[in-house]
Amino acid sequence: MANRALPARRYFGAFVLIVAVMYGLIFFTGTDRTPQLGLDLRGGTTVTLTARTPDGQAPAPEDLELARQIIEQRVNGIGVAEAEVVTEGDTNIVISVPGDDGEQARELGQTAQLRFRPVIGAPEPAAPAETSDPATPSDSAAPTDGATPSDPAAPTDSAAPTDGATPTDASSTGSAPATGSDGAVSDPALDPDRPAVTQEEAAAQFATLTCSTEDTRSEVARPDDFVAACSEDGTTKYLLGPTIIEGTEIADASAGTQQTTGEWVVLLDFNGEGRSTWAEYTAANVGSNVAFTLDGRVVSAPTIQGAINGQTTITGQFDQASAEELANQLRYGALPLTFEQATAQSISTELGAEQLRAGLIAGAIGIALVFVYALVYYRLLGLVMIASLLLSAVVVYASLVLLGREIGFTLSLAGIAGFIVSIGITADSFVVYFERLKDEIREGRSLRSAVPRAWVRARRTILSADAVSFLAAAILYWLAIGDVKGFAFTLGLSTVLDLVVVFLFTHPLMAVLARFKAFGQSRFSGLGRVDRSRRATDPMAAAERQLVGAGSGGRATQDRSQA
Amino acid sequence: MSREQDRPDEELPVGTEADEARAADADATGDAAAAADDDALADAGLPAEGDAGTRRAPRRASLAHRLYNGEAGLDVVGRSRLIYKVTAVVVLVCIASMLFRGFNFGIDFAGGNSFRLPGETSQLEQVREAATEAGADVASAQVVGGNTILLRTGGLDNAAERDVIDAVADAAGIDAAQVSPESVSAEWGQDITDQALLALAVFLVAVIAFLAIRFQPKMAVGAIVALLHDLVVTAGVYSLIGFEVTPSTVIGLLTILGFSLYDTVVVFDKVDENTRDLSGSARMTWGEAANLAVNQTLMRSINTSVIALLPVAGLLFVGAGLLGVGTLKDLALVLFVGLAAGAYSSIFLATPIVADLKEREPEVQA
Numbered sequence: 044m045a046n047r048a049l050p051a052r053r054y055f056g057a058f059v060l061i062v063a064v065m066y067g068l069i070f071f072t073g074t075d076r077t078p079q080l081g082l083d084l085r086g087g088t089t090v091t092l093t094a095r096t097p098d099g100q101a102p103a104p105e106d107l108e109l110a111r112q113i114i115e116q117r118v119n120g121i122g123v124a125e126a127e128v129v130t131e132g133d134t135n136i137v138i139s140v141p142g143d144d145g146e147q148a149r150e151l152g153q154t155a156q157l158r159f160r161p162v163i164g165a166p167e168p169a170a171p172a173e174t175s176d177p178a179t180p181s182d183s184a185a186p187t188d189g190a191t192p193s194d195p196a197a198p199t200d201s202a203a204p205t206d207g208a209t210p211t212d213a214s215s216t217g218s219a220p221a222t223g224s225d226g227a228v229s230d231p232a233l234d235p236d237r238p239a240v241t242q243e244e245a246a247a248q249f250a251t252l253t254c255s256t257e258d259t260r261s262e263v264a265r266p267d268d269f270v271a272a273c274s275e276d277g278t279t280k281y282l283l284g285p286t287i288i289e290g291t292e293i294a295d296a297s298a299g300t301q302q303t304t305g306e307w308v309v310l311l312d313f314n315g316e317g318r319s320t321w322a323e324y325t326a327a328n329v330g331s332n333v334a335f336t337l338d339g340r341v342v343s344a345p346t347i348q349g350a351i352n353g354q355t356t357i358t359g360q361f362d363q364a365s366a367e368e369l370a371n372q373l374r375y376g377a378l379p380l381t382f383e384q385a386t387a388q389s390i391s392t393e394l395g396a397e398q399l400r401a402g403l404i405a406g407a408i409g410i411a412l413v414f415v416y417a418l419v420y421y422r423l424l425g426l427v428m429i430a431s432l433l434l435s436a437v438v439v440y441a442s443l444v445l446l447g448r449e450i451g452f453t454l455s456l457a458g459i460a461g462f463i464v465s466i467g468i469t470a471d472s473f474v475v476y477f478e479r480l481k482d483e484i485r486e487g488r489s490l491r492s493a494v495p496r497a498w499v500r501a502r503r504t505i506l507s508a509d510a511v512s513f514l515a516a517a518i519l520y521w522l523a524i525g526d527v528k529g530f531a532f533t534l535g536l537s538t539v540l541d542l543v544v545v546f547l548f549t550h551p552l553m554a555v556l557a558r559f560k561a562f563g564q565s566r567f568s569g570l571g572r573v574d575r576s577r578r579a580t581d582p583m584a585a586a587e588r589q590l591v592g593a594g595s596g597g598r599a600t601q602d603r604s605q606a
Numbered sequence: 607m608s609r610e611q612d613r614p615d616e617e618l619p620v621g622t623e624a625d626e627a628r629a630a631d632a633d634a635t636g637d638a639a640a641a642a643d644d645d646a647l648a649d650a651g652l653p654a655e656g657d658a659g660t661r662r663a664p665r666r667a668s669l670a671h672r673l674y675n676g677e678a679g680l681d682v683v684g685r686s687r688l689i690y691k692v693t694a695v696v697v698l699v700c701i702a703s704m705l706f707r708g709f710n711f712g713i714d715f716a717g718g719n720s721f722r723l724p725g726e727t728s729q730l731e732q733v734r735e736a737a738t739e740a741g742a743d744v745a746s747a748q749v750v751g752g753n754t755i756l757l758r759t760g761g762l763d764n765a766a767e768r769d770v771i772d773a774v775a776d777a778a779g780i781d782a783a784q785v786s787p788e789s790v791s792a793e794w795g796q797d798i799t800d801q802a803l804l805a806l807a808v809f810l811v812a813v814i815a816f817l818a819i820r821f822q823p824k825m826a827v828g829a830i831v832a833l834l835h836d837l838v839v840t841a842g843v844y845s846l847i848g849f850e851v852t853p854s855t856v857i858g859l860l861t862i863l864g865f866s867l868y869d870t871v872v873v874f875d876k877v878d879e880n881t882r883d884l885s886g887s888a889r890m891t892w893g894e895a896a897n898l899a900v901n902q903t904l905m906r907s908i909n910t911s912v913i914a915l916l917p918v919a920g921l922l923f924v925g926a927g928l929l930g931v932g933t934l935k936d937l938a939l940v941l942f943v944g945l946a947a948g949a950y951s952s953i954f955l956a957t958p959i960v961a962d963l964k965e966r967e968p969e970v971q972a
Contacts, residue, residue: 091794093791093793093794093797132801143783146768149764383791383793384764384789384791385790385791385793385794385797386714386788386789386790386791386794387764387787387788387789388786388787388788388789389786389787389788390786391783391784391785391786393724393784394722394754394786401924401925401934402924402934404924405917405920405921405923405924405925405934406917406920407920408917408919408920408923408924409916409917409918409919409920409921410917411920412916412917412919412920413913413916413917416912416913416916420909456934457854457857457937460854460921460934460937460938463917463918463920463921464861464914464917464918464921464937464941466917467865467913467914467915467916467917467918468865468868468914470913470914471868471909471910471913471914474906474909474910474913475872475906475910478903478905478906478909482902500879503875504871504872504875507820507871507875508868508871508872508875510816511813511816511864511867511868511871512864512865512868514809514812514813514816514864515809515860515861515863515864515867516864518805518808518809518812519805519809519857519860519861522801522804522805522808523801523802523805523857526853526854526857527801527802527853527856527857527860530857530861530937531857534861534864
């Protein structure tokens with residue numbers, strides 16, 4: 044007796060320990076007590092962008108990662124809280140914005156164009172949070188410095204530096220022809236519904252100008268257009284001339300420190316053709332400003348100090364972070380990637396809550412049906428199954444919370460479906476075990492000896508079958524994109540946890556219950572209906588067996604669960 | 607019990623301490639192999655070799671009772687020709703349907719936009735008109751889940767989509783933030799399909815390897831045929847009835863394969879047990895032993911399938927009833943169909959194929 048009792052206790056103990064540790068971690072460390080919910084249960088916007096290279100291949104991982112960082116900066120620049128940008132597979136970038144205002148995230152799917160344009164006239168401070176009527180173009184909305192609509196040459200008008208990347212004063216060149224620079228309205232581009240920016244040029248000389256309505260979220264202006272652009276933080280506006288050089292001519296950009304002064308600078312290299320264009324331009328335009336526009340917004344507008352034939356050095360009040368940011372943005376322009384919006388889905392908060400409710404109800408119904416079936420078919424043994432399923436749920440919940448904390452795992456609707464489907468798998472392992480048990484009892488064994496023997500045979504089957512499920516889930520997870528990953532993950536997780544419960548709880552519990560002879564012979568245990576010794580055509584032999592069986596009740600027998 | 611016949615030196619009644627002590631040393635699985643003999647055949651309600659079947663007559667109890675005790679007497683291996691014919695007909699019908707009727711693809715595969723908003727049937731027409739006026743090419747408009755309007759339209763760019771959202775929110779008298787739009791590019795569906803096909807190929811290869819190692823290569827063949835059957839039949843049902851195919855369908859399809867395989871492994875495990883050391887004694891042919899295994903695991907297979915189906919039924923009820931559309935319903939539907947097909951193939955298809963293959967082996971024929 045003592046021999047057999049210990050192992051069961053040991054297994055129970057191990058199980059209790061695991062559960063205690065998990066819940067201890069949940070309650071005594073960290074702040075989340077519930078699993079993280081995905082956006083289709085919380086409400087939010089998810090945008091998937093697919094990167095394509097010109098030759099149709101998948102982009103290089105570093106390129107994709109760089110693109111991801113840039114997009115992340117842009118997303119954060121919009122000002123939405125808790126946005127997340129991740130790569131998926133080897134061609135996708137997924138932007139997730141919780142809450143109801145993810146509209147802007149959809150705009151990010153537009154291709155980002157990096158261009159170099161000359162600054163014409165002086166940059167002017169933009170009016171913050173100003174929305175003016177685009178139909179009155181001469182209505183300058185820049186209250187601070189009296190924007191002079193038709194005054195082209197404001198030579199010493201020095202504007203406030205934009206983002207610390209304008210190293211010197213924007214002392215404009217007077218070479219700009221008479222432009223009706225009417226101080227294009229520049230709203231803080233945080234508001235996508237702001238009125239379109241218009242620009243009026245001296246019609247005669249700039250007939251080719253077509254950008255009347257410009258959404259500065261995307262560079263829709265043609266390279267040879269004059270555009271009015273805002274700086275990245277929306278505080279300054281510029282009037283820009285036609286593109287000098289496209290961002291694709293950039294070979295590389297990096298941030299570094301000046302050897303002499305130790306200040307941070309950004310180093311820029313153009314490729315062959317670009318270099319000559321650049322050299323010509325800089326030679327001809329010393330002292331004027333060049334604006335780098337990304338997404339139609341000015342990220343930097345430094346002044347040309349001299350002709351540049353080789354590497355360009357951009358100086359300014361950079362610190363390491365801003366220098367690297369600019370370098371990244373310049374490099375991004377050189378990326379041979381275009382992004383297409385593959386999917387964009389917005390779930391309102393109400394719909395998300397409804398889906399969560401539906402998922403939970405489905406789970407509850409599924410479990411209830413299984414419970415009923417277990418009780419009907421297995422009677423009291425069904426209680427063992429139910430207890431095991433409940434404990435599975437407990438362990439699963441704890442894992443969800445912990446995983447949510449550790450790896451940021453979020454539960455989506457597909458994930459919930461995965462768990463519901465795995466209820467079937469978990470219950471199946473019990474079915475395997477109990478059917479083996481019936482087999483053993485049918486062969487005439489007592490319940491006590493049947494349990495360990497059934498366990499030995501059932502264990503192999505359970506392991507093989509669960510290995511198969513896990514294999515399917517792992518392959519699905521590894522190869523799939525989108526919802527499928529969440530589904531596969533929860534399926535695989537439950538399969539593993541099922542093994543834990545069956546090994547550490549169900550079998551020891553059966554071993555303990557088997558000690559009660561009444562359990563095996565009661566009509567209610569589900570085992571009592573099993574025919575024993577049918578083969579006995581001799582009633583005497585049958586009676587002998589019963590007698591013998593009764594006599595062996597009190598002896599100690601070996602515990603074969605270790606077999 | 608046969609054990610007594612195997613060890614004529616010691617006749618120990620089952621259930622005594624001595625018997626249990628001896629059994630403790632024996633390999634439980636070896637015992638199972640030894641247990642697959644004529645007595646076991648009789649218990650399962652199958653004819654033993656050379657038996658005219660008269661022994662079965664007095665034991666007829668109710669079907670439920672027989673099933674419960676593993677005496678169903680199903681001759682799967684013996685009737686394999688019939689099974690192959692029936693299966694072939696079903697598979698051909700499915701393939702024909704797939705070729706000629708094609709599938710009903712959701713927007714994830716064809717590309718397009720969809721809008722979900724709270725509303726009811728009375729507002730359906732207004733909402734639909736509002737969307738059309740705003741420039742959308744409305745493919746379908748319906749009420750799902752009792753309280754949500756679902757609009758499917760052709761592709762729209764972001765600006766147009768915003769217009770439609772505003773127009774539709776107006777018509778339904780709700781706030782624009784309560785509209786849930788979704789837009790999918792046509793290439794996305796292709797991407798998903800490509801990934802799914804790749805996953806399927808890798809899965810099949812991994813399964814073949816696993817089964818060949820764990821059991822034997824011929825069993826791998828039998829299992830793969832069963833899996834392909836499941837795939838074709840499920841796809842055929844979808845095509846015949848016209849259910850909508852979405853990425854969730856694809857997920858479900860791959861899951862079915864996992865389940866079907868799980869089911870098949872359970873049967874093969876028992877077959878393996880019964881046929882172990884079979885060549886050593888002439889108790890029965892490989893086919894008979896395999897058939898015996900199927901019968902002995904019949905209850906388990908049925909239970910496994912029922913228990914797997916129950917939660918799926920719950921999903922289907924909630925998915926179709928409460929939500930009307932979306933991940934849950936698509937998944938549940940394909941799982942429901944696929945699990946039924948999987949149960950059939952594990953019980954009736956996989957083992958006969960393996961038995962037929964095995965019986966061609968010279969050592970088994972001897």
